[in-house]
Amino acid sequence: MSNYLQRDESKQIQLSGWQRLLPWLLSSFCLLLASVTHQFASAQEIDSLRKGVVKVAATLDGIQKTGTGFIVQQDTKATYIVTAAHVLADDKYPKVAFFSERHTSVETEVLQNDQRNDTSLFKVHDNTLVSTDVIALLFAVEEKVQDNNELIAIGFPPGIEWAQIPVTLALRQGTDLIFDGNLDEGNSGGPILKKGSINDLVTKGDNRLGRAIPEKFITTVLDGWDITLMKGGVVTAQFTSKPTPHEKPPTTTRLLIEPDMVAVPAGKLIMGSPKTEPGRYSNEGPQHEVFIASFAISRTEITVGQFRLFVQDKDYHGGKEFQTAAEENEKGCWTWNEEKKQFERIPQRNWKSPGFHQHDEHPAVCVSWDDAQAYVQWLLKKTGKQYRLPTEAEWEYVARAGTTTVYWWGDNIGKNNAVCGDCGSQWDGRQTAPVGSFKPNAFGVYDISGNVWEWTQDCWHDDYTNAPTNGTAWLEKDNGDCSCRVVRGGSWGFDPLDLRSAGRDWIITDGAGYGTGFRVARDF
Structure with a gap:
């Protein structure tokens, strides 16, 4: 295992010429979207809203078409979803995918089609098939859209899943609203959101302009189905890992800036x-038993979109944006120089421009330990909740998720279980993958192995001699070097052996690398 910045780089995967890879057109489009939507993202936590939006797949004459829907109610038996009628066509049993389990399709049944208003209501009969962290989107208290309103659409333009797109009201045509904002047919059936609440339903996307109907027409299709619409703007989320027999999963009111957490x-x-x-290193021993108290951890690594909310909170940062370690004095981000066969700091590289294309759903990289701590303190002060970095012991406990194998999925790296230098994924050795691109472990946590190295709270110790047995952070005691902090999990450009659940390394606290990010923990 190689230290990401300071030690032997011999196990860094080398893919000659990857830096000369031409940008993907789609990725460029994603970056454009990200750059123009940051002002909307700062007003609300887009990631939370996506929990209420579904991908709809309907089949007509053997041809599958894709659109968008959104959840309007979930009771103990069923989950109710609204979309545009033309998305479903005559398919009585369309399938949907939820944000947290985007690779799983669930069958639904159409309850009512309102062809006149292009609105349909359908439902999932068995809630055991539904991702447990879904939310019913709230409807706007004040429904009329004004020309200067900040609005977003969430949907599925070609090649982009759960994309957020800024839109503005262009004109009114009778009862229909025409929006300007690169809406595509894949957005049909999705919501137009104002301040995080549903205002309109997209009925047609065509290149730049999109057509939508107001919220009052959406409610007509719900009449007679005993569906109570919620209005307002706070998301109530329930932690979703399976509890032990004597432990109930806690519920909490989650602010829109907060990451999705798993108990x-x-x-x-x-x-x-x-x-x-x-592939074992001596610093991974001696093996020892550790007791871990219950806590919460973010379901995914902190994303570019989530990190942007923190950076752009000028009120919190004294009237200016936060400057990361890589941005200060153009210190830069550590990247691999293929020609020199070594890491070097590139002044132009930082979390906004790490050297490969990212959009809001990729993990934030070029983030130092100091930057991660600043983000955690921001969350703590904004929410009053005890956010922090996970300890090294907590991280391994989550990574193993009850297993004792080399990786949580088995003893072999396999194919397409994660992204690394040679993991069999489309992103291997080139760049990060969007969070949640691979199946989660038994705790419901995504990308705990691979994608990016993840910061922990612990100072570096050369082995586990005298390590704590209660799961707390191991700091200065026993000759800990707190100028270097432990990182875990491996990354998109490193050897598969670095993804082992026991694998560990260190980076200097102000070191920002293009393969390093973080996730957060929280005390109950």
Whole structure:
């Protein structure tokens, strides 16, 4: 295992010429969207709203078409969804995918089609098939759209899933509203949102302009189905990991700036690797038992979009945007120089421009430990909740999710379980993958192995001699070097062995690397 910045780089995966890779047209489009939507993202947590939006797939004459829908109610038995009638066509049993389980399709049943208003209501009969963190989107208290309103659409333009697109009211045609904002047919059936609440339903996307109907027409299709629409702007989320028999999953009111969190039950961990494990380093021993108290951890790594909310909170930062370690004095971000076979800091590289294309759903990189701490403090002060970085023991406990194998999915790296230098994914050795691109582990946590190295709270120790057994952070005690902090999980450009659940490394606290990000933890 190689230290990302300071030690032997011999195990960094080399793919000659990857830096000369031409930008993907689609990725360029994503970047354009990200650059023009940041002012909307700062007003609301887009990631939370996506939990109420679904991808709809309907089949007509053997041809599948894709659109968007949104959840209007979920009770103990069923989940009710609205979309545009033309998206479903005559398919009585369309399928949907939820944001947290985007690779799983769930069958639904159409309840009512209002062809006149191009609105349909359908439902999932069995809620055990529904992602447990979905939300019913709220409807706007004041429904009329004004010309200067800041609006977004969430939907599925070609090649982009759960994309947020800024839109503005262009004109009114009778009861229909015409919006300007690169809306595509894949956005049909999706919501137009104002301040996080539903205002309109997209009935047609055509290149730049999109047509929508106001919220009052959406409600007509719901009459007679005993559906109570909620109005307002706060999301109530329930933690979703399976509790132990004596532990109930806690509920909490989650602000829109907060990451989606997973409740991790208390338990015991055999931390470290056995001497027989392939790729093992001596710093992974001796193995020892650790008790982990229950806590919460973010379901994904902190994304570019989430990090932007923090950076652009000028009220919090004294009237200006936050400057990351890589941006200060153009210190730059550590990247791999293929010609020199070494890492070097590139002044132009930072979280906004890491050297490869990202959009809001990619993990934030070129983020130092100091930057991650600043983000955590911002969350803590904004919410009053005890956000922090996970300890190293907590991180391994989550990474293993009850397993003792080399990786949480088994003893072999396999194919397409994660992104690394040679993991069999489309992003290998080139760039980060959008968070949640691979299946989650048993705790419901995504990308715990691969994608980016993740910061922890712990100072670096050369091995586990005298390590704490209660899951707390190991700091200066026992000759800890707190100028270097532990990172875990490997990244998109590193050897598969670095993704092992026991693998560990260190980076200097102000070191920002293009393969380093973080996720957050929270105390109950």
